[in-house]
Amino acid sequence: MSEENSKAKKHVTWAEPPQMTLMETLYIPAIAAGIGTTVKRMFGKNETRQYPEVEPEIPPNYRGVHRLNRDDQGRVKCVACFLCQTVCPAKCITIEATATDKTDPNWADRDKYPATFEIDELRCIYCGMCEQACPVDAIELTSIYDLTGLSREEMIFDKEKLLEVFDETTQSGKDPVRTKRGTLGPASEILVDLPDESSSSDHPSS
Amino acid sequence: MISWDYLWPLFVAMGIVLAVVPIAGLYMTFVERKLAALIQNRVGPNRVGPAGLLQAVADGIKIFLKEQVVPNHVFKSIYFLAPTIGLICAMLSIAVVPFGPTEVGEKEGFRAIIAPGIDIGLLYLLAVSGLSAYGIILGGWASNNKYSLYGAIRSCAQFISYEIPLGLSLLGVIAAAGTLNIESIVASQGPGLMHWNVWWQPLAALMFFTAALAETNRLPFDLPECEQELVGGFHTEYSGIKFVLFFLAEYTHVVTVSFLTVLLFFGGWHFPGLTDSVDSTWGGYAVRWCVLLAKVALVIGLIIQLRWTLPRFRFDQLMGVAWKGLIPLGMLNLVGLAVVLTLDLSKWWLAVYSLIIVLLVGIANVASTRRTSTSNSRSNIATDLRSAPYEGAS
Numbered sequence: 001m002s003e004e005n006s007k008a009k010k011h012v013t014w015a016e017p018p019q020m021t022l023m024e025t026l027y028i029p030a031i032a033a034g035i036g037t038t039v040k041r042m043f044g045k046n047e048t049r050q051y052p053e054v055e056p057e058i059p060p061n062y063r064g065v066h067r068l069n070r071d072d073q074g075r076v077k078c079v080a081c082f083l084c085q086t087v088c089p090a091k092c093i094t095i096e097a098t099a100t101d102k103t104d105p106n107w108a109d110r111d112k113y114p115a116t117f118e119i120d121e122l123r124c125i126y127c128g129m130c131e132q133a134c135p136v137d138a139i140e141l142t143s144i145y146d147l148t149g150l151s152r153e154e155m156i157f158d159k160e161k162l163l164e165v166f167d168e169t170t171q172s173g174k175d176p177v178r179t180k181r182g183t184l185g186p187a188s189e190i191l192v193d194l195p196d197e198s199s200s201s202d203h204p205s206s
Numbered sequence: 207m208i209s210w211d212y213l214w215p216l217f218v219a220m221g222i223v224l225a226v227v228p229i230a231g232l233y234m235t236f237v238e239r240k241l242a243a244l245i246q247n248r249v250g251p252n253r254v255g256p257a258g259l260l261q262a263v264a265d266g267i268k269i270f271l272k273e274q275v276v277p278n279h280v281f282k283s284i285y286f287l288a289p290t291i292g293l294i295c296a297m298l299s300i301a302v303v304p305f306g307p308t309e310v311g312e313k314e315g316f317r318a319i320i321a322p323g324i325d326i327g328l329l330y331l332l333a334v335s336g337l338s339a340y341g342i343i344l345g346g347w348a349s350n351n352k353y354s355l356y357g358a359i360r361s362c363a364q365f366i367s368y369e370i371p372l373g374l375s376l377l378g379v380i381a382a383a384g385t386l387n388i389e390s391i392v393a394s395q396g397p398g399l400m401h402w403n404v405w406w407q408p409l410a411a412l413m414f415f416t417a418a419l420a421e422t423n424r425l426p427f428d429l430p431e432c433e434q435e436l437v438g439g440f441h442t443e444y445s446g447i448k449f450v451l452f453f454l455a456e457y458t459h460v461v462t463v464s465f466l467t468v469l470l471f472f473g474g475w476h477f478p479g480l481t482d483s484v485d486s487t488w489g490g491y492a493v494r495w496c497v498l499l500a501k502v503a504l505v506i507g508l509i510i511q512l513r514w515t516l517p518r519f520r521f522d523q524l525m526g527v528a529w530k531g532l533i534p535l536g537m538l539n540l541v542g543l544a545v546v547l548t549l550d551l552s553k554w555w556l557a558v559y560s561l562i563i564v565l566l567v568g569i570a571n572v573a574s575t576r577r578t579s580t581s582n583s584r585s586n587i588a589t590d591l592r593s594a595p596y597e598g599a600s
């Protein structure tokens with residue numbers, strides 16, 4: 001017991017509430033001061049933003065609706081490697097891969113591409129892990145934050161819709177392509193011998 | 207003999223009250239939201255109509271078109287009756303309150319009061335406003351819900367407690383004017399600024415405002431309907447138009463209280479510079495009406511602002527304010543008033559007396575907090591450590 005007390009002597013500092021003065025115990029001056037504060041607030045600056053008229057400034061690293069990037073030839077950049085589908089914690093990405101037609105000169109440099117690419121925007125938690133996982137920088141999150149829909153089906157974005165988001169966002173200038181432009185990423189460069197990045201860093205839209 | 211000449215002013219006055227009070231109530235919600243927003247550095251309702259002015263109308267339409275939900279477990283008859291009783295009692299109390307300038311003893315033509323020249327005015331008002339507790343109590347009881355009942359019981363206790371300081375604070379006004387008739391009380395306050403009752407009865411005015419605020423169940427006296435502890439208090443089970451009736455009753459009380467504060471203590475429609483008789487000219491009449499309504503609007507604004515300024519009372523504090531604060535103060539005030547009136551002293555002695563009482567109470571408060579802080583304020587922190595010597599002890 002005494003040991004405890006000596007401990008308390010060392011570590012406990014008592015905080016007493018401040019003594020009330022005469023003006024405070026009369027309460028009326030305090031209430032008047034409170035009213036003064038609220039009146040002052042009334043004429044102060046408003047902190048709210050009038051949202052639909054004034055839109056917020058979205059930081060460039062905002063994680064909004066997804067898009068599928070196009071490469072410099074306008075093809076879907078995705079190589080259907082399934083990394084994003086695998087890493088997705090919400091399991092909202094569904095990819096069906098197809099082998100490319102090797103006789104087609106447009107697809108000569110690619111082995112696979114996604115036949116379908118669906119993202120359930122309602123199931124997605126917008127963590128951005130698909131973007132991190134993608135070896136060819138084909139999937140990116142844009143700054144679109146006001147996504148709405150009338151049905152669940154409408155909120156499942158397919159490949160065409162995701163490419164459309166790419167076209168819209170790059171044209172509006174809000175979301176420039178953030179990562180390696182035009183060319184496929186380093187993972188695809190191992191497969192196809194492309195020139196170095198500096199010479200091919202121009203994107204049609206930029 | 208009751209003739210049409212006597213009846214038509216009555217019906218006109220009733221029509222005005224019945225039309226204006228609900229609309230005023232509706233718009234007070236708008237003003238309240240707007241003021242709340244401004245105090246909290248927001249903008250407030252601004253979407254419906256110009257500057258949001260139609261918001262009140264939209265709210266009204268919405269709430270009238272709501273589904274009438276009647277829970278299975280309520281006592282149906284009382285459940286439906288309670289909001290009506292609440293609103294009727296609130297409306298009844300307006301009957302003796304002049305809502306515009308009225309001449310004492312004026313018998314014919316339109317007067318801005320439903321029951322002109324009624325000599326039991328204030329007595330009737332106190333009686334009817336006491337009745338309005340019935341609406342809340344019956345509502346809470348009929349809801350068959352423990353939270354609603356708690357709210358109703360609190361409301362009952364609050365009403366009983368605050369009726370007493372309300373009556374005590376009015377005694378000074380009544381004794382000074384020698385009448386219960388509200389028009390006569392206003393007339394007794396005269397045209398000058400210094401004739402207003404508030405200057406020589408500041409304590410009574412303060413007590414009246416506090417007690418009346420408690421009677422309206424508004425913050426900081428909103429214990430019967432506090433969301434924090436009781437879901438919604440007595441109106442938890444009420445929705446749609448039945449809720450509106452409770453709501454309207456509360457706002458009607460606010461209107462009545464504001465009118466009474468202005469009429470009894472702030473000179474009613476009197477204002478320095480307006481010295482002629484009430485209805486000598488139409489212009490003077492209109493100006494006096496504007497003066498009265500402006501004063502009432504200021505008091506309503508103050509009531510709304512107090513809601514966003516003061517923290518709520520705990521229930522024991524609420525009772526303490528009435529029984530340990532307002533009632534003894536009212537008694538002391540009454541003693542001073544009796545002395546001043548009996549000895550025929552200048553009425554300004556009462557103002558001095560009020561100030562001295564307030565100061566003495568403040569000094570007593572300081573003394574009591576000093577004593578408790580040195581002796582037993584630590585007793586509830588840790589009994590083990592209390593006996594131990596420690597550094598920094600006072």
